[in-house]
Amino acid sequence: MVNIAIAGGSGQVSHEIIDALVASKKHTITILSRKGAPAVLGTPDIRWKTVDYDDKLSLIDALRGVHTVLSFIQLLSDPGQKSQRNLIDASIAAGVKRFSPSEYGSKGTVHMSWWEGKEKIREYLEEVNAGGQVLEYTLFQPGLFLNYLAYPHKTSKHVDPLQSVFDFENKRAILVEDYEDAIMTLTTVADLAAVIARAVEYEGKWPKRGGICGNRMTFSEVIELGGRIRGEPFKIDKVSIKDLEAGDLKTSWNLEAVHKAVSDEQASALLKAVSIGILLSSIKGAWDISNEWNELLPDFKFTQAEDFLGAVWEGKP
Structure with missing residues (x-):
């Protein structure tokens, strides 16, 4: 069982991944959201925590005991990628083992300004791990x-x-x-969700480049x-x-x-x-797209x- 936190859990892609994780009946899932919990969560397997991404101390508290963080923070609504950077900092401070930034598309961002934030977060993850790995991460990229x-x-x-x-x-x-x-x-979206559900259980080291080639x-x-x-x-x-x-x-x-x-x-x-x-x-x-997860899940x-x-x-x- 893995204790998983989902950041930006109200989005469409994140909902697909949450469904796949819940269906496995193996994990504890906490959704981090700026909004309050809906009246009905739909399943008792999901917890909800309202967070302020500008408050690192509250983020650290929300992430204590979490093993894996999957981020689906909307890039266009996060100028400067401050929210994701704070989420990374809080994950490290809280002792999170694995982190997945908001990716789920192409491996390159050239000529795609709406995805510039991905490069900033990739660079930041390299920066925080420059002196030795403090946070294991993968870039889930399905094309x-x-x-x-x-x-x-x-x-x-x-x-x-x-x-x-x-x-x-x-x-x-x-x-x-x-x-x-x-x-x-x-x-397919379903294949992406299924691979991520398998990846959170993977016992080996996550590859930094996490290509998923359908x-x-x-x-x-x-x-x-x-x-x-x-x-x-x-x-x-x-x-x-x-x-x-x-x-x-x-x-x-x-x-x-x-x-x-x-x-x-x-x-x-x-x-x-x-x-x-x-x-x-x-x-x-x-x-x-590369095929790292294809090879790890043959x-x-x-x-x-x-x-x-x-x-x-x-x-x-």
Whole structure:
């Protein structure tokens, strides 16, 4: 049994991981939140602690006796990543053994300004461990959620559908000219949750880089798969590096569905930035995820893209 604290436990991805941890019936789970506990927690296996991330002493007190901290703090709502830095400091002071920062996406952040906070936290974790390990940690990185290629259909309990540059609904995609072989790693939310549930029980040392590789595919392979599943070739909008680097997205369509954490005022600019950022970062290897957790959990069977998407889109117009 592991005593686990979940920071930012009200988010969609964190809910998926919490469900997987509860289902294992092996752990004590405490949710740390700025908000008070809801009237009904849904299960007696979960505790709730209201915390102030600006108060390190209260954080230390909340983390006493905790073995593993999983952070899901929303990066965009944590300017300067002060909350996560304080959480790391408090974890060390409270004697926490393992820490997972708010990651759950690409390995690189180049051209993705909304994820700049990840680099700051990665650097901080290196800094606090520079003189010798004081906090074991891993960066859980599954690439892009395969579930997003099912948009607008919801394929997980908590994570809402979001669009990507691969639009299976309308049989179209966007790719960078001359970079059809750029790599995109696609992993289901359920597989991410299952791997994390196994990882908290893992008795060996956590790898710093925690790649989770469900499906490693080129852009052209994803598009070809989409054509087979949807019954006709995808319409391709090709964009140039020069235009993207200039902030121009010269396509016939763009993303429309935005994450709930993003305000209406931010939505339009962010959706454009997300498309440009994913495309530019992909050609620099940001989504070519490593496979550390695949190797550490060799018996785990990942959901295959063709099986998953075939089932989602079967019979749909």
